[in-house]
Amino acid sequence: MARARLCSSCGDQGPYWGGWRTPTTSGYVTRCPPCSGAAFQPYTGHLRGVPYEQLRRRGSRAHDYLCRLCKASQASAWDHCHDHGHVRGPLCGSCNTREGKATPYYFLQLEGGALHLLECRGYKEQRTLPRRFHLDVVRAHLEQTERHGRCRRQPHARELQHTHGAHRFQLECSGWHATGNWTKDITASEVAALVRAFVDKTLAPQEGLPSPGTATGAG
Structure with a gap:
């Protein structure tokens, strides 16, 4: 297994966990981030808005690029939005798996994760x-804003049920004191508003706008 951690270009040894192996058209290759950066070009967003099927007909190769998310491995596939059909960018096998199968809550916390989804x-x-990311935006919001009484600890939130047009979340900080469980109901319109606020905040630096909630005025 030691060979699987050695960069095939420079010979540097990779980390024991989460090494540098990445799939290519000719099999797995082990290449360190600097060597990957020298061998493959960064994706610049030039295919933003292009339909995925059109890209397939062109025969454009994701393998020519660095992964758009980790920026450390050769990309292996063009990730695209399955709802609108737009190309989001080239991803390595690991990042493509994270986007498609990882818990949405953790993917949104990944650096660049939300921006990648908004490439559509x-x-x-x-x-x-x-849609599969909506309730995890709400969950993160509740954990950041809700507190049990005077407790300053961040609670853990999870959805209990969806009834009568509202999502009921249970929040817990019982690990810190005896009674730290309570519920919060979030309506569908509140979910939509929270997701929009999250998107606006995510895009604000790109669009040169102040983040929502930032005070503005004359100096």
Whole structure:
């Protein structure tokens, strides 16, 4: 297994966990981030808004690029939005798996994760995200803003049920004191508003706008 951690270009040894192996058209290759950066070009977003099927007909190769998310490995596939069909960018096998199969809550915390989803022109124009990410935006918001009485600890939130048009979340900080469980109901319109606020905040630096909630005025 030691060979699987050695960069095939420079011979540097990679980390024991989460090494440098990446799939290519000719099999797995082990290459360190600097060597990957020298061998492959960074993706610049030039295919933003292009339909994935059109890209397939062109025969454009994701393998020519660095992964758009980790920026450390050779890309292996063009990730695209399955709802609108727009190309989002080239991803390595690991990052592509994270986007498609990882818990949405953790993917949104990944650096660049939310921006990657918004490479889809459809979702960017609608100021929203794929539906499977909505409740995890709400969960993160509740954990950041809700507190049990005077307790300053950040609680853990999870959805209990969806009834009568509202999502009921249970929040817990019982690890810190005896009674730290309570519920919070979030309506569908509140979910949509929270997702839009999250998207606006994510895009604000790109669009040269102040983040929502930032005070502005004359100096």
